[in-house]
Amino acid sequence: MSSPSAVAEQAEVPKPSWWRSHSELGVCVFLLALGVLVLTNALTIPSDFTQRGPLGPKAVPVLVGSLLMLVALLLAREVLRGGKAQAEGGEDIDLSTPADWRTVLVLSGAFLANAALIDFVGFPISSAVMFWGAAYALGSRNTVRDPLIAAVLSVGTWLAFNELLGVPLPGGPLMGVF
Template sequence: MTTSPEPTPTPSGPTPARTRASWLRDHSELGVCVLLLVLGVLVLTDALTMNVDLTQRGPVGPRTVPLVVGAGLLLVALLLAADVLRGGRGEAEGGEDIDLEEPADWRTVLLLAGVFLATAVLIDPLGFPVAGALLFWGAAYALGSRHLTRDPLIAAGLALLTYVVFNNLLGVPLPGGPLMGVI
């Protein structure tokens, strides 16, 4: 009686896409490295292309600080990347009261981004008091407050107070808009 050889089991290891995803998840700090690298290159490029008067009065000119900051950003990006690639990991924050297994609340993020963009667009035509009130009320609404009579009143008071403090007391001019001619 002859027995046929048993089939060898095929390895059921992770697929290449799965391996790549887990590698990226394990090395997610590299995203911070890329951000620091891009920021450092941007700062250095801006510093080197800066139009400056060559007659300066001392050894430190207007390019010195941006050059030092840009070089520092590049150095930190490279050192952090080397640490991450050697297996270093950032320590998880112990004080946060969040569940890392829960997905991100994209509705809140998108509402806040929309409120900030609307404020940027409306601040010139409507002025800071109106745009600021919309910003404060929209942020409160996006973060979960649903007091539809109280929140707009508080937002209007905060925006007007901010406008008066910056414009009148600190001397930082903010756009008043059409309502400032009436008030």
């Protein structure tokens, strides 16, 4: 038989709130809002927009927005029926270590530098800065190889979009070269 103090200790354990036990609904709300945003933006694409092939420019965004909303509703139904995702077991990572905020900040800085520079120096140079910054943030410190790979990747991507896909990206100083 258990003592009265043990029973009192068991009774004092707070039961998690309804929102705490259904926290996955936050993901559902995010997915639903994202789906609505994608769908409404897709439906505002002008119908006289250039069309190549049987599908117009609205087809893929409408499909993606609709699928996001469908996934949000199916996930919400599963959560409300009592389904619960399993916590990450951390197959090869230590879940007790804190997040590496330095890496996150350097990656964010590289991305923001790309966004800030693209109109002034063009896609090839701004994306080379981003690729090089991402390599540095993720631990690469090769001062010869990293900028060279970043330059090849960014110029190759720019050429692929401009020449092969017909999607004009700002070229900056390289605009007259190719």
